[in-house]
Amino acid sequence: MEDLVIIGYGAAGFAALIRANQLGIKPLVVGYGEIGGTCVNVGCVPSKRMLRIGELYNNSSKIVGKKLFPEFFQAFQDKAEIVNSLRKEKYEDVINSYDVKLKIGKAHFISPNAIKVNGETIEAKKFIIATGSSPSIPNIKGLNEVGFWTNVEALSPNKKISSLAIIGGRALALEFAQMYKRLGVDTIVLQRSERILPDWEPEISLAVKNYLEENDSIPIFTNVRVKEVRKGNGGKIVVTDKGEVEADEILLATGRKPNVEMNLDAAGIELNDKGGIKVNEELRTSNPNVFAAGDVIGGPMLEALAGRQGSIAAENAIMNVKRKIDIISVPQVVFIEPNVAKVGLTALEAMKEGYDIDHRVVKMNSIAKARILRENYGLIKMVIDKKFRNILGVQMFGKYAAEVINEAALAVKFRATIDDLIDTIHVFPTMGESLRIVALAFTSDVSKMSCCV
Numbered sequence: 001m002e003d004l005v006i007i008g009y010g011a012a013g014f015a016a017l018i019r020a021n022q023l024g025i026k027p028l029v030v031g032y033g034e035i036g037g038t039c040v041n042v043g044c045v046p047s048k049r050m051l052r053i054g055e056l057y058n059n060s061s062k063i064v065g066k067k068l069f070p071e072f073f074q075a076f077q078d079k080a081e082i083v084n085s086l087r088k089e090k091y092e093d094v095i096n097s098y099d100v101k102l103k104i105g106k107a108h109f110i111s112p113n114a115i116k117v118n119g120e121t122i123e124a125k126k127f128i129i130a131t132g133s134s135p136s137i138p139n140i141k142g143l144n145e146v147g148f149w150t151n152v153e154a155l156s157p158n159k160k161i162s163s164l165a166i167i168g169g170r171a172l173a174l175e176f177a178q179m180y181k182r183l184g185v186d187t188i189v190l191q192r193s194e195r196i197l198p199d200w201e202p203e204i205s206l207a208v209k210n211y212l213e214e215n216d217s218i219p220i221f222t223n224v225r226v227k228e229v230r231k232g233n234g235g236k237i238v239v240t241d242k243g244e245v246e247a248d249e250i251l252l253a254t255g256r257k258p259n260v261e262m263n264l265d266a267a268g269i270e271l272n273d274k275g276g277i278k279v280n281e282e283l284r285t286s287n288p289n290v291f292a293a294g295d296v297i298g299g300p301m302l303e304a305l306a307g308r309q310g311s312i313a314a315e316n317a318i319m320n321v322k323r324k325i326d327i328i329s330v331p332q333v334v335f336i337e338p339n340v341a342k343v344g345l346t347a348l349e350a351m352k353e354g355y356d357i358d359h360r361v362v363k364m365n366s367i368a369k370a371r372i373l374r375e376n377y378g379l380i381k382m383v384i385d386k387k388f389r390n391i392l393g394v395q396m397f398g399k400y401a402a403e404v405i406n407e408a409a410l411a412v413k414f415r416a417t418i419d420d421l422i423d424t425i426h427v428f429p430t431m432g433e434s435l436r437i438v439a440l441a442f443t444s445d446v447s448k449m450s451c452c453v
Contacts, residue, residue: 001123002028004317005115007107007262008130010037011303012294014091015310016128021098023318028101028124030117036091037132038295039303045086046155047175048335049079054182055337069184072160079155109267112287126289126317129269129277130310133256133295138167141228146236148229148250151176161185161248165238167226168253169196171334174208176251177218178336188245189220190238196220197334201346201381201395203361208340208397211377258296274298281324283313291317305330329413333402338378341405344393344412347383358386360441364398367437368451369429375399382418382438389417389442400431407435418442428452 006016009031020027034041053075061068095102105118114123135150137143149157154176164180166173169191177187189196189212195205212218225241229250238245258276270286272278276298283291291313294306305325312323334340350357361381370376378398384391394408411421421439426432428451437446440453 001125002101003124004028004126004128004314005030005122005124006128006130006314007115008032008037008132008294008296009035009091009095009102010130010132010294010306011039012130012132012296012306012310012313013037013128014094015307016130016293016314017095017098017100019311019314020318021100023314025314025318026099026101028103028122029095030103030105030107030115030122032104032106034087035095036087039306040087040091041083042152042155044303046079046083047151047179049082050075050155050179050183051175051335051337053078054179058182058337067184069182072183075183076156108261108263109269110263112267113289115262127267127291128310128313128317129262129285129290129292129296130294130306130313131259131262131296132306133258133301135252136255136257137252138226138254140226142230143250146229146231146250148252150252154180154251163187163235163247164249164251165190165236165245165247166251166253167238168255169193169198169220169222170253170255171197171332173251173253174212174334174336174340176253178212178216181216181218186247187218188247189218190224190226190240190245191220191222192224192226193222195222197340199346200340200342203379203381204340204342204395204397207377207379208334208336211338211397212336215377256295256301258298260296272298282316282322283309284316289317299327300330300332302330302332326413329409331405331409333405335402338375338397338399339401340395340397341401341408342393342395343405343409344391345383346393346395350383350385350392355392356386357383357392358442359383360438362434362438362441362446364434366446367398367431367434369431369433370399372429373399380434380438382435382441384418384442389419390415391418391421391439394435394438396434398431398434404432404434407432411435 004027006027006029057068107115107117163186166189181187197205227239232246235246268287270278277292293309293313295301331343364370364378365376380396383393391411418439426436
């Protein structure tokens with residue numbers, strides 16, 4: 001009988017196997033598909049490289065005064081080189097440097113303490129499920145007949161296209177819209193909700209929409225219902241309640257679903273209302289000897305969160321230490337340029353939880369570094385508990401927001417106050433200073449301040 005079996009070898013699975021080794025346990029890892037999972041192969045790494053290529057050409061276009069685009073397939077080849085090298089260095093080489101037993105194949109449970117892989121029965125004292133997620137495909141008439149892309153195909157296209165219709169309006173949709181637009185492809189975004197980024201602060205959502213439409217010339221339509229798709233004259237037609245859109249290709253950016261097809265009933269493992277594996281705060285499932293981590297839970301699907309969950313699941317499974325994650329302090333970023341980043345609660349969420357809140361919004365043209373960079377589009381919003389002045393949430397749309405949000409995450413995690421931020425000297429000029437400026441906005445008119453207050 002194995003001490004620990006880890007099912008999955010993406011971010012959560014790797015973090016779990018590393019922590020298990022550190023605690024003196026040699027786990028059995030069962031992997032299926034490309035090692036490294038979504039992030040390094042068809043997620044964070046390739047998409048951010050493609051966005052970076054687009055950013056470089058967009059900046060060059062501003063300098064020379066005319067539109068410049070990378071060579072289509074050469075850009076994707078550049079991305080592939082980064083993916084291949086990181087997969088080897090951070091996954092293939094890493095797993096070979098740890099004391100791990102590896103089996104390649106799909107696992108399914110046959111009892112509460114046993115799985116079957118390639119016909120072989122494996123029993124274990126503890127399990128960690130870290131099987132990740134897959135694109136969620138909506139039921140749209142004609143979709144299967146016409147064909148479509150998900151993030152997988154869009155990151156390794158087998159043809160050059162001139163136009164792309166994107167169904168969805170959250171992080172993936174916006175990143176791919178800007179990515180392909182800066183490759184010289186006409187893109188359009190069709191979002192079902194009333195606004196893009198519907199779970200974000202409304203000021204942020206509106207600012208992002210306006211920026212993408214005005215600066216990247218990406219049409220964004222909200223409150224759109226897709227009725228069907230059909231073939232057009234050389235392209236594909238998306239039929240909506242607001243009209244028809246024809247494009248060379250359709251990209252589905254309609255969310256992801258947890259990979260839970262493992263005969264979980266045989267192990268007594270329940271699912272939650274999001275279709276993921278139901279866990280408590282300690283990442284323990286309804287089977288006390290089975291833990292789950294990462295996208296398979298169905299919560300926020302973030303690589304860094306998955307990794308931390310994998311480590312904590314291993315600690316709890318091996319040592320029964322009952323560690324938890326402070327979900328409220330987990331930051332999120334949409335890596336369009338400029339970035340969109342958030343951590344903590346929105347104003348509405350905070351009020352629903354019973355806080356008496358106050359909030360401030362500061363535009364980026366009040367931040368000296370943004371003006372220096374001539375990147376002064378966007379804003380930062382902070383929500384606080386009015387009584388104790390604790391920082392409850394921060395959202396930012398602006399240059400380097402992905403970097404700035406890490407300090408905000410620390411502030412939320414340690415329940416810092418606006419006074420803590422004000423009393424902390426920030427380097428001038430930096431975009432990180434925007435956090436201190438928005439904290440000062442609760443007590444002063446920041447438009448009437450000198451640069452170094």
